Amino acid sequence: xxxxxxTFQLWMIAFFTLAIFSVLYKDNPFYRxxxxxxIGTSIGYSVMLAWFQFGKPTIASIIKDKPHxxxxxxxxxxxxxxxxxxxxxxxxxxxxxxxxxxxGYVISKDFRPLFITQLTAxxxxxxxxxxxxxxxxxxxxxxxxxxxxxxxxxTQKRTGVIGxxxxxxxxxxxxxxxxxxxxxxxxxxxxALGRIQFLLGDWLxxxx
Amino acid sequence: xxxxxxxxSLDQRWIxxxxxxxxxxxxxxxxxxxxxxxxxxxxxxxxxxxLPASSIMWLGAEYDAASAPELxxxxxxxxxxxxxxxxxxxxxxxWEQGGNMIERAWNNIKAEFPNKKYGEHFVNVGYKPxxxxxxxKMLSSVSDAVLGVDARGTQLSQLPLMGExxxxxxxxxxxxxxxGDPGTNDWVKHVTDPNKITYVxxxxxxxVPGAMVFVxxxxxxxxxxxxxxxxxxxxxxxxxxxxxxxxxxxxxxxVLVLLFIIxxxxxxxxxxxxxxxx
Numbered sequence: 001x002x003x004x005x006x007t008f009q010l011w012m013i014a015f016f017t018l019a020i021f022s023v024l025y026k027d028n029p030f031y032r033x034x035x036x037x038x039i040g041t042s043i044g045y046s047v048m049l050a051w052f053q054f055g056k057p058t059i060a061s062i063i064k065d066k067p068h069x070x071x072x073x074x075x076x077x078x079x080x081x082x083x084x085x086x087x088x089x090x091x092x093x094x095x096x097x098x099x100x101x102x103x104g105y106v107i108s109k110d111f112r113p114l115f116i117t118q119l120t121a122x123x124x125x126x127x128x129x130x131x132x133x134x135x136x137x138x139x140x141x142x143x144x145x146x147x148x149x150x151x152x153x154x155t156q157k158r159t160g161v162i163g164x165x166x167x168x169x170x171x172x173x174x175x176x177x178x179x180x181x182x183x184x185x186x187x188x189x190x191x192a193l194g195r196i197q198f199l200l201g202d203w204l205x206x207x208x
Numbered sequence: 209x210x211x212x213x214x215x216x217s218l219d220q221r222w223i224x225x226x227x228x229x230x231x232x233x234x235x236x237x238x239x240x241x242x243x244x245x246x247x248x249x250x251x252x253x254x255x256x257x258x259l260p261a262s263s264i265m266w267l268g269a270e271y272d273a274a275s276a277p278e279l280x281x282x283x284x285x286x287x288x289x290x291x292x293x294x295x296x297x298x299x300x301x302x303w304e305q306g307g308n309m310i311e312r313a314w315n316n317i318k319a320e321f322p323n324k325k326y327g328e329h330f331v332n333v334g335y336k337p338x339x340x341x342x343x344x345k346m347l348s349s350v351s352d353a354v355l356g357v358d359a360r361g362t363q364l365s366q367l368p369l370m371g372e373x374x375x376x377x378x379x380x381x382x383x384x385x386x387x388g389d390p391g392t393n394d395w396v397k398h399v400t401d402p403n404k405i406t407y408v409x410x411x412x413x414x415x416v417p418g419a420m421v422f423v424x425x426x427x428x429x430x431x432x433x434x435x436x437x438x439x440x441x442x443x444x445x446x447x448x449x450x451x452x453x454x455x456x457x458x459x460x461x462x463v464l465v466l467l468f469i470i471x472x473x474x475x476x477x478x479x480x481x482x483x484x485x486x
Contacts, residue, residue, distance in 0.1 A: 053336065054355070055355075060355070114397055117427060187414045193461070194450075196231045197235065198230065200235055201231060
């Protein structure tokens with residue numbers, strides 16, 4: 001059993017699941033009630049979790065042995081100044097720090113693993129010694145990358161080599177979108193499956 | 209009104225009903241379709257299997273309840289596999305509910321491991337905000353990054369396992385469970401790529417295309433892809449569970465969806481042809 005708890009808890013979960021599913025038939029008060037409860041509880045849950053997992057330990061650390069943590073804490077809290085008109089301008093300092101830090105950080109951290117390594121990985125031998133399958137894979141990869149990049153050459157007329165390349169790129173992207181859509185359908189089916197497994201298994205004990 | 213016209217204007221509630229009936233019917237009467245192990249799943253399994261006993265692996269729960277049906281079976285199987293190999297686990301999360309997901313997975317399997325104790329063989333440091341910045345801090349000091357306490361509020365100094373896990377670099381393997389952002393990009397650019405730590409992941413089906421590029425580039429050693437990947441992992445550790453049980457139902461629903469797509473397209477073409485003639 002995945003979902004453990006008292007009988008009351010199981011019945012509550014089942015009620016919420018069925019109430020959410022009921023919108024598939026038509027909009028109704030049960031769905032509305034559960035939708036609002038979901039939004040309210042999830043926000044409340046997030047706030048409390050952030051407090052107990054981060055806020056409270058941070059304050060404890062400042063008091064105990066890390067008084068310097070007060071500096072980033074104050075910079076972070078400045079963001080709430082936007083709710084008070086006379087000092088709203090102070091909230092910009094939080095954003096300034098976040099933007100400046102993030103921009104520098106992204107440039108220094110992203111370049112090698114997310115660009116150079118990925119770029120290097122697309123340089124493949126067009127004739128692989130590992131067999132025909134591997135050769136086809138490499139060809140698709142190389143042609144796909146070159147074709148897709150060519151598709152985004154908007155400053156050139158799509159004729160000749162550029163036109164052929166962009167057509168290859170367009171088809172490769174369509175296949176990629178189709179694959180992504182297929183994966184999305186699969187994910188949604190898994191979610192539906194998970195709820196039905198709960199209803200028939202954990203709740204009604206009709207399946208193992 | 210002909211058949212194709214009727215099919216084009218079919219009330220979508222019939223499709224929902226049919227899907228539920230197919231899933232429920234197959235769950236009641238599984239047909240036992242074969243589960244074929246993909247090489248990415250095998251690589252994920254091998255990565256844990258070759259870890260030396262007593263080594264420590266990091267379990268990153270970058271998902272929430274919405275992705276639990278897909279990722280929880282994989283997480284339970286990975287934890288089972290690691291604990292059977294005497295690999296110790298430290299878990300944490302960049303997603304709010306991730307810490308709870310780790311706790312739930314541990315609660316679901318701990319009865320199978322009466323000799324494994326919290327604090328000695330497994331620790332959950334829970335959710336911490338910051339995404340990549342949190343990971344960066346973990347590379348210099350786990351204690352500082354998690355503010356000295358685990359998800360249950362226990363001081364790290366009271367947990368023997370954490371005495372040996374001072375920074376993320378002490379992890380022999382990072383196993384992340386991914387449902388979006390923060391996720392793979394953060395792990396690759398901050399931790400596994402610069403520090404040459406083996407990186408393996410389980411991803412929701414939606415996230416699989418995004419994760420696959422890292423498998424192809426060699427930055428990710430193995431990948432458990434969606435519920436089907438979880439079922440494969442359950443077969444590899446010889447402990448069939450929810451994922452294996454759901455595979456038949458999922459396969460049949462896919463066939464049903466394919467059927468609807470084909471019928472929908474045929475109907476569209478037929479109607480278009482009729483309109484052109486008229």
